[in-house]
Amino acid sequence: MIAQRDQLNAVGGHADERSVAGTDQRSIPEATVARLAIYLRALVGMGKVGVATVSSGSLATAAGVNSAKLRKDLSYLGSYGIRGVGYDVSLLTDQIHKTLGLHQxxxxxxxxxxxxxxxxxxxxxxxxxxxxxxxxxxxxxxxxxxxxxxxxxxxxxxxxxxxxxxxxxxxxxxxxxxxxxxxxxxxxxxxxxxxxxxxxxxxxxxxxxxxxxxxxAAELQILSFHDNRKSARADCEPARSGSSTMAVGP
Amino acid sequence: MIAQRDQLNAVGGHADERSVAGTDQRSIPEATVARLAIYLRALVGMGKVGVATVSSGSLATAAGVNSAKLRKDLSYLGSYGIRGVGYDVSLLTDQIHKTLGLHQxxxxxxxxxxxxxxxxxxxxxxxxxxxxxxxxxxxxxxxxxxxxxxxxxxxxxxxxxxxxxxxxxxxxxxxxxxxxxxxxxxxxxxxxxxxxxxxxxxxxxxxxxxxxxxxxAAELQILSFHDNRKSARADCEPARSGSSTMAVGP
DNA sequence: TATTGTGAATTAGTTCACAGCT
DNA sequence: AGCTGTGAACTAATTCACAATA
Structure with a gap:
């Protein structure tokens, strides 16, 4: 099951966060920060097309993650969704924008x-x-x-x-x-x-x-590794038929 | 403590590895694969300069990781080091090369x-x-x-x-x-x-x-996030003096 | 003696599953 | 009814620390 891999960045330092006055930013996981940029792009796109509200499910699909992860990620920013409804596109856009410090x-x-x-x-x-x-x-x-x-x-x-x-x-x-x-x-x-x-x-x-x-070069080599593994695998398996399902989340 | 972050890729699928005849490749963690490319570059560089043997410590420094991680990573390829001595640069280069499927x-x-x-x-x-x-x-x-x-x-x-x-x-x-x-x-x-x-x-x-x-854009936004956090932090702390230590691993 | 290789402990990240709202 | 927010369970990754060994 070799699906589209999400490319998140493992943590380095940043263990010692402190709640700081102003923009509230207590310990957002590194992996979450990397995905916020993706959510932001999807949200901006939706905003341009006139979408006013979006559910975690559809935003997750647009961003290529599953909805539980998306909701958990957004929960680090605060509680900006409306249960039973979804997220206000423009409000959420602004929040992520601010969280990433892009207002500067x-x-x-x-x-x-x-x-x-x-x-x-x-x-x-x-x-x-x-x-x-x-x-x-x-x-x-x-x-x-x-x-x-x-x-x-x-x-x-x-x-x-x-x-x-x-x-x-x-x-x-x-x-x-x-x-x-x-x-x-x-x-x-x-x-x-x-x-x-x-x-x-x-x-x-x-x-x-x-x-x-x-x-x-590193990206290509990582692809090469998996490609290699795929062909090794193919050698021991019956030929794959054309039944390919689109899969973004697992 | 905001140090150079390593940019590894979290896993997506690839859970179902199987030991396959030929190149032995049973379940190398995704994060490790991403770093193998970096180790390879460092090793090739060392080989060109005529270094024959390298310890986990110096290779780790060259690759910007700590030595425990490097040894653990290399251990997934097999046991190619010599205790008390280190790794043979050319042997290890070949092994990583093969593992990444670059011979193709x-x-x-x-x-x-x-x-x-x-x-x-x-x-x-x-x-x-x-x-x-x-x-x-x-x-x-x-x-x-x-x-x-x-x-x-x-x-x-x-x-x-x-x-x-x-x-x-x-x-x-x-x-x-x-x-x-x-x-x-x-x-x-x-x-x-x-x-x-x-x-x-x-x-x-x-x-x-x-x-x-x-x-x-995402990379810049991630940097922006941390930059933002740094400046927020600086507002509450005494000015930083010039004592900066080079840190690659923690 | 110096350095590898690795179980055990720890920390981070993901997914589940459901309570709680609207 | 539908969707968010989140503790709890799980999985992956990192680090520790030390036994094994050339």
């Missing part, structure tokens, strides 16, 4: 303007999802000074000043693996505490810095 | 030649990591027929034939969200059972198809 419209710096960097620079989803590219940085003198999407490409040597003046919250790293650690160190010194790393390297960072990694 | 040099199809698709087409890591781009597909008549990296861009309408003749094992989807499900359906009909989805949509697939998703 965080400034993002894009470091490294290779093919991937350019692709990300052109990604329309930044603005619509609560982020704003505020700086683009590279080391190549040939492109420093040119403009990409209205922003001047700045030199990596000026990183410190850029981070401070633009108040960069998140850095997206698309530099070659060989220089990733060095650039990361500069970012950390400049005060960046959240990094999304596309370089195929493990970054060493101080404990207060958060790194997430996107790793194409 | 799987054929990958790239579907969608936007900015991201082009960036991925140019990614050198495919070949060196056990994959080979065998087909590039798009729907835009203006680019169908042109060549990218030596490969002709083919039309999405021919997907069925392409998948069969090239024996495509894995499809990498970088098409617009609006058409992702439709293209996915065609892939499934053509017989693809592993999909790496970069489109910001949840794909519905039959149970035997494996989908992994890479989601830029």
């Amino acid at each position: 419209n965080r400034a993002v710096a894009l470091i490294g303007l290779g093919h991937l960097g350019r692709a990300l620079a052109g990604y329309a989803g930044f603005a619509s999802r609560g982020f704003r590219i505020s700086a683009i940085v590279d080391a190549d003198p040939a492109i420093v000074g040119t403009r990409v999407r209205g922003l001047p490409v700045q030199h990596v040597d000026d990183l410190d000043a850029i981070v401070r003046t633009e108040n960069i919250a998140i850095a997206v790293l698309t530099v070659p693996a060989g220089v990733a650690q060095e650039v990361c160190d500069r970012l950390v010194v400049a005060g960046v505490t959240s990094i999304l790393n596309f370089a195929p390297t493990v970054l060493a960072v101080p404990a207060h810095v958060d790194v997430r990694k996107v790793d194409l | 040099n799987r054929a990958v199809a790239l579907i969608g030649l936007g900015h991201l698709g082009r960036a991925l087409a140019g990614y050198a890591g495919f070949a060196s990591r056990g994959f080979r781009i065998s087909a590039i597909v798009d729907a835009d008549p203006a680019i169908v027929g042109t060549r990218v990296r030596g490969l002709p861009v083919q039309h999405v309408d021919d997907l069925d034939a392409i998948v069969r003749t090239e024996n495509i094992a894995i499809a990498v989807l970088t098409v617009p969200a609006g058409v992702a499900q439709e293209v996915c359906d065609r892939l499934v009909v053509a017989g693809v059972t592993s999909i790496l989805n970069f489109a910001p949509t949840v794909l519905a697939v039959p149970a035997h198809v494996d989908v992994r998703k890479v989601d830029l």
